[in-house]
Amino acid sequence: MAERIAITGVGQTYHKSKRKDVNAPELVTEAVEAALKDAQLTMKDIDFVVSGSFEMADGQYLPDMWILPEFGGVGKPGLKLQNAGTTGGVAAGAAFNYAASGMFNNVLCVTWQKMDEGQGAFGRGGGGLSEYWQSQIPMSPITNFARRTFAYLHNSGCTEEHFAITRVKQDQCALKNPYAQLKLNTTVEKVMESMALVWPIRYLHMCPSTAGAAAFIVSPENQAKKVTRKPVWVEDWFCAHVGGAFTMAEDPTLSTLRHGCEVVYKRNGITNVLKDIQAFEVYEPCSPAELRWMEEVGVCEDWTAWKLMEQGKVGIDKEIPFNPSGGVTATNPIGATPVIRIIEAALQIRDDAGEHQVPQTVNRALATAYGGQGENVIFLLRKSL
């Protein structure tokens, strides 16, 4: 890498299912202002803007054109990226690339989704389907996870109750996160009784639709050290996409998470995942996914994560600090979700996560983006380089 880079400021909105009080540009501005305040910068200091949103869920063509001027994007260079679920992942990767080139002092990465507007049923109603082959069977991100979950049930020998236990753990974490949307204080029984959305996925297993935005500022080393006393260093990132998403042609257990993690672990000398990484913010769009992702990230053996969950070993102050923020099942503004993972990982490293702060010192954190049928972007953040 040409330049070492660090995240100098982070900001997100308080996520809600509906934000009738603001339009999309105003919503995004809240996150940008929060990030600027966190870094003690103003828009004048920003010299590149990378944006990301899944615009069909916004119901807007070229939404960056509409939104950027609201928070001072006029006169700035920038571009927008989008890759469905991993939108925030590729946007963050682009921001890191621009910062690492050394040509820009402060790069703003801003992502959003206002899912209460636009095509509301989009997320569950056929967004992301190939035009011919899937138009005849209703398929969606949920059916994708239903396939995975069916395979998980049969391969691991766990029961539906373990998914409910997972959900309760996620919910308990979310209760401690002021920004999280769903804070249900739910129970295993309530999760088990909730409607089978797409059996074996239940209503309470699934992530909500969210109006929210998230932003961060990333700078090369010299500038980062000037801006903040708590820089969060970007150690590495790797984008492992698997084009051909949602096609039924893919094995229901297939994901690039394991492959992507192997690449970044090897490049950064990580041999013992649980020892070398102290906080995990992994994009789990539904509760059962968290179990599989724990295995793919490498915190436990294949088909054993449910046992750890049952034994209560996963949580903010537990052996495995997996998704201390409550994760995606609590909050999911699609385009912004991966950036929220990065922000939460950064807060853990800065020791700024408040109630959901992992008790031990977090020297390194892992954040991921997920999309489609198993596409992942993996990020490693460090306290010091």
Added chain:
Amino acid sequence: MADRVGIVAVAQTKFDQKREEHLTETLVHVTKDVMGQTGLEFKDDGTGIDSTVVASQDYFGGPGGIHMHYAYTVGAYRRPDERVEEDGAFAVAYGAMQILSGHHDVVLVVGHIKESVCSKNQVENLGLDHIYGRKIGLDFVAAAGMQAMRYQHKYGITPEQCAKVVVKNRTNGKNNPLVMYANGITVEDVLKSEMVADPIRVQEAKPVPVDGAVAMILACEDKAKKLTNKPVWITGMGMCYDHHELGYRDLADCDSLVSAAQMAYKMAGIKEPAKELNLAEVSDHYAYQELLWSEGLGLCGKGEGGKLIDKGTTSMGGELPVNPSGGLLCGVPLIVAGMQRVAECVLQLRGEAGGRQVSGAKTALAHGVEGPAGQLHCVITLEK
């Protein structure tokens, strides 16, 4: 900047209506073409293509997240692959940035669109503000109409001068075997053609629908020199946003293009673009835009776009030929547009542009634009 980025291979499809060909076939053909030119394959160990950057648009794909379906056709299987939802020039600039950041060495950049799948105007209507833009039926053609009118009014640009741009580009296009709309149209024909958004006539607008794709491979300096004996170097890149609402800007002065161009010229060390550049490929979605963008790019003074075409400066054989390929007026789809401008510059600088070759071309400029009335510009300068 520690390193230079070189373009080592380019491929373009024919720009026509691909009603017989599935999108994935088009993508595989252009990708295989650039892979064949360089002998590179998709590799994980740093000996081949490291990463893919694609420019495309969901609204022109049908389903949301269209890129996810077809990414495997551009080699993105368990591999780095990112998609820019802007004009293709931004994808080229971003691909170069992946190399300048040191994150990747060799990047495949692909831009594609099928305008023939749906209504461009209807999609562009969704690109405007919910309350003030969409409900009055505004789309990017109407926005361009307002810009053209303001530009003609403020600087006294005449309809004849705009029509001359069409004649020049459609004539240049005759030397470009990939475009469909090159012809010997006259100024009178243009001015007699149907009005689409006053003062823009149908012959002054980019033909729609057109389908196509462009691919290119970018590499860091060391690898570029090994991959080809004719690398073309990216010397400068600049981009800039303007206001969204048309009323917030003076449409006759493209301030954001001026900033984008300054950013690129600064990076490239270009002080007098009109003298230092040998040719320019600009995004002439409408005839007046070639004149207006030429002003923004500093190829002439403010309001002097009309003189530029009258004097023949921008014609083939002039001091600074603009759009020797025929430009978008000969039928190049959006998204692909900016990237095809870069591809044409590469062919010119390699001396491989055939009948449209500008002799002795050493430096070139490519321009891409996105948004209503040119809200977001991208300028890329290149040299041999």
Added chain:
Amino acid sequence: MTTAEQKQEPEFIQYKYPRTQHYWHALGYQTRAVEGFKQGKIMATKCSKCGRAMVPPRIVCPECYVEVTEWVDQGQRGKLVAAFKIGYPMYDRRTGESQVWDKPVVAVQMEGGALLDGWCSETDLDKLKPGLLLEAVWRPEEERIGAYDDVLHWKPVEK
């Protein structure tokens, strides 16, 4: 970090766009598969390097990046890999309306190697176990339109 407090709750303005955007997609090489459906066949492309059979037919093998030209009939039977049941009214892209779907969906590993999804006639979810042998039940020939749902559903094979 701060953000605006939630104030009073204004209402959304609802705009309806009566015009619908239509899309025309070229099938290209996939025409072969569409013709197959009319004849009651599931056709897949097969990679000449790794032998992988693909439905929907892909023009290039994602893993090997080899252009695929070979077409293979996938047969009429396959084994269940995964199953799910849609429990809420889901958007039907054919009609544009949401509707309740009675049958579960199964992912089937075909005899020819391809993996695909389809409706299942068996509605007892407990009976849908991995490895269950399934057989394609087609629409009557005159009703076929050359689409993937010409396969009416998949039926467990009686032993």
